[in-house]
Amino acid sequence: MFPTIQIGPLALQAPGLILLGGLWLGLSLAEKLAMPNREAVNHLYNLTFTALIAGIIGARLAYLLRFPDAFMANPFSLLSLNPGLLDRNAGLAVGLLAAVVYGQRKNLNFWFTLDRLTPLFAVFMVAISLSNFASGGAFGAPTDLPWGIELWGATRHPTQIYAALLAAGILVLVVRWQATKSTAGMVFLQFVAWSAAAMLLVEGFRGDSLLVGAGLRLAQLVAWGLLALSLWGLWSLGQTDRDRISPSYPTERV
Amino acid sequence: MTKIDKTDLRWLLISLTVLVAGAAWIWMSAVPAGTSTAGRIPAPRQSFLAPDFTLETADGQTFTMSELRGKPVLINLWTSWCPPCKAEMPALQRAYQRYQSEDLVILGINATNQDSQVAALNFAAENGLSFPILMDTAGEVSAIYQLRSLPTSYFVDHEGIIQEVVVGGPMSEALIRINVEKLLE
Numbered sequence: 080m081f082p083t084i085q086i087g088p089l090a091l092q093a094p095g096l097i098l099l100g101g102l103w104l105g106l107s108l109a110e111k112l113a114m115p116n117r118e119a120v121n122h123l124y125n126l127t128f129t130a131l132i133a134g135i136i137g138a139r140l141a142y143l144l145r146f147p148d149a150f151m152a153n154p155f156s157l158l159s160l161n162p163g164l165l166d167r168n169a170g171l172a173v174g175l176l177a178a179v180v181y182g183q184r185k186n187l188n189f190w191f192t193l194d195r196l197t198p199l200f201a202v203f204m205v206a207i208s209l210s211n212f213a214s215g216g217a218f219g220a221p222t223d224l225p226w227g228i229e230l231w232g233a234t235r236h237p238t239q240i241y242a243a244l245l246a247a248g249i250l251v252l253v254v255r256w257q258a259t260k261s262t263a264g265m266v267f268l269q270f271v272a273w274s275a276a277a278m279l280l281v282e283g284f285r286g287d288s289l290l291v292g293a294g295l296r297l298a299q300l301v302a303w304g305l306l307a308l309s310l311w312g313l314w315s316l317g318q319t320d321r322d323r324i325s326p327s328y329p330t331e332r333v
Numbered sequence: 334m335t336k337i338d339k340t341d342l343r344w345l346l347i348s349l350t351v352l353v354a355g356a357a358w359i360w361m362s363a364v365p366a367g368t369s370t371a372g373r374i375p376a377p378r379q380s381f382l383a384p385d386f387t388l389e390t391a392d393g394q395t396f397t398m399s400e401l402r403g404k405p406v407l408i409n410l411w412t413s414w415c416p417p418c419k420a421e422m423p424a425l426q427r428a429y430q431r432y433q434s435e436d437l438v439i440l441g442i443n444a445t446n447q448d449s450q451v452a453a454l455n456f457a458a459e460n461g462l463s464f465p466i467l468m469d470t471a472g473e474v475s476a477i478y479q480l481r482s483l484p485t486s487y488f489v490d491h492e493g494i495i496q497e498v499v500v501g502g503p504m505s506e507a508l509i510r511i512n513v514e515k516l517l518e
Contacts, residue, residue: 083482083500092500142511149510153424156507163499163508215378231376279355283362287380294363303355310348317344 080215080230094210095162101206102131105199112257113195122187123195130178137173141166190264197270198257201250204274208243217242220286236284245277262316272309278302377478379498383408383489384477388442388467391454396440396467399493404436405516406489407509410469410480411441412448413456418484421503422460428509429464435517439464444480446472488512 084091106127113119139157142164143150150156156164182192211217219236221227227234249270256266279302282288288296375384383406387397398406409425411418422441429439443453445468457466469475478487486504488497497512 085482146507146511146514149507149514152510153506156505159505159508161499161505161508163497164505164511231378231381232374276351276355279358283358288364290364294365295359296362296364299359299362303352303359306355307348307352310351314341314344314348318341 081213082215092162094214094216097210097213098203098206101203101210102127102199105202105206108202108254109195109198112198112254119195122185122192123199125185126178126181126187126192126196127199129181130174133177134170134174135165138165138167138170141169141173188263190267193267194257194263194265197253197267198250201246201253201270204246205243205250208239208246212237212239212243216287218286219284222284235286238281238284238286241284242277242281245281246274249273249277262319264316265313268309268312268316272306272313275302275305275309279306377487377495377498379495381495383487383493383495386474386477388440388469388474390465390467391450394465396465398489401438401489402493403491404438405491405513406487407437407439407513408478408487408489409439409441409484410444410475410478410486411484412444413452414448415483417502419456421484421509422456422462424504424506424509426460426462426464427506428513431510432513432517437513437517441466442469442474443467444472444475444483445470446475488516490516 081093084093084096106124109123110120113123143157145166181187182189208217215230217239218230219227219238219241221233222236223234224236226237228237229235252273253266253270256269279299282296282298282302285296285298288298291297291300373382375382377384383398385397385399387395389395398408407425407428409421411422413419425439425441429437441457441462441464443450443466445453450468450470453466453468456462467474474480478485482500484502484504486499486502487495488499490496496516499508499512
């Protein structure tokens with residue numbers, strides 16, 4: 080666990096830095112795989128940054144709406160760089176909305192764009208796991224296994240490492256899938272299916288799961304649902320591909 | 334049966350197998366009653382029980398963390414030589430004045446093992462800090478709270494559970510107030 084990197088008086092938040100690094104590496108990889116389609120690369124960057132900036136503004140405004148008095152006392156706090164003043168759920172919702180609006184305005188093909196973005200998602204999944212390892216978040220249940228790690232007063236499953244290794248494996252698969260010509264949406268849906276399966280597996284070793292009735296873990300139920308949906312989506316895409324109903328895989332448009 | 338049907342059948346079987354295996358794993362890995370961490374293990378982390386300690390102020394007043402159950406507590410680890418620690422103290426003082434009537438307790442724990450008690454008290458007096466300044470002369474609290482960066486603040490709810498950890502600073506007044514208001518909700 081290494082939550083902060085101290086450089087003189089500066090305490091840099093290692094988990095946040097890892098996420099930023101993941102974003103940068105993911106975008107670079109997506110760009111490399113999208114080459115030589117320059118227009119596609121530009122759309123990838125614009126889409127990502129539009130979603131990111133809209134997400135940050137939305138996350139801060141959500142806090143402003145929830146705690147107006149706190150900001151009225153010191154309005155400059157609205158510009159604070161502290162991530163503690165960001166509402167993640169609101170940020171995610173606004174970011175996604177902004178991405179959808181951007182895609183519609185630029186007339187982007189939905190599935191093809193998701194395929195192009197999948198390397199970014201795959202790298203970011205690795206980064207999330209490593210970020211959790213740095214912060215000690217998403218920790219495992221106590222274990223006697225020899226590879227258990229000392230964390231929060233117990234020897235625990237290194238669930239962050241399990242998740243990072245599985246995400247790295249999925250990343251390798253994503254790069255391979257990108258190299259093959261397939262129906263638009265296949266790469267993204269395969270990524271979702273494998274990621275959901277990985278989440279379903281790793282969550283079972285977590286020590287901090289949000290529980291629903293009968294001790295069931297909410298994240299596993301969500302992952303199972305995603306897995307079922309993505310398997311159905313893959314079957315559906317395969318069906319249309321075989322029937323030659325859908326247009327052939329676009330190679331020039333984003 | 335056509336070739337397409339066979340492909341569909343194979344896909345259906347694979348999907349069903351995967352989903353049944355997934356459902357079985359969900360069932361097998363369900364958390365048995367009473368084994369969830371549920372925040373009852375003392376650790377300096379969000380959702381865990383705030384580790385217990387007993388410290389004194391310079392004038393001999395004793396504070397024990399576990400005895401403050403029932404009140405929201407803001408623990409702030411600081412030193413007088415650390416610029417962001419000093420920068421956030423006025424905001425902490427204003428928050429204390431604002432929420433003292435709602436039972437908020439702020440414990441300004443000076444990491445005295447890496448500071449001077451005289452310098453800490455002078456700083457507190459110059460800035461009119463009215464919340465308790467505790468002296469961690471042996472570095473005991475710094476150790477059990479795994480202090481890695483100054484300042485570090487822990488927002489603890491009335492059940493003694495850490496709801497937020499803010500590493501580094503200075504915290505803005507809005508950040509302090511929002512986290513305190515969450516404790517009071």
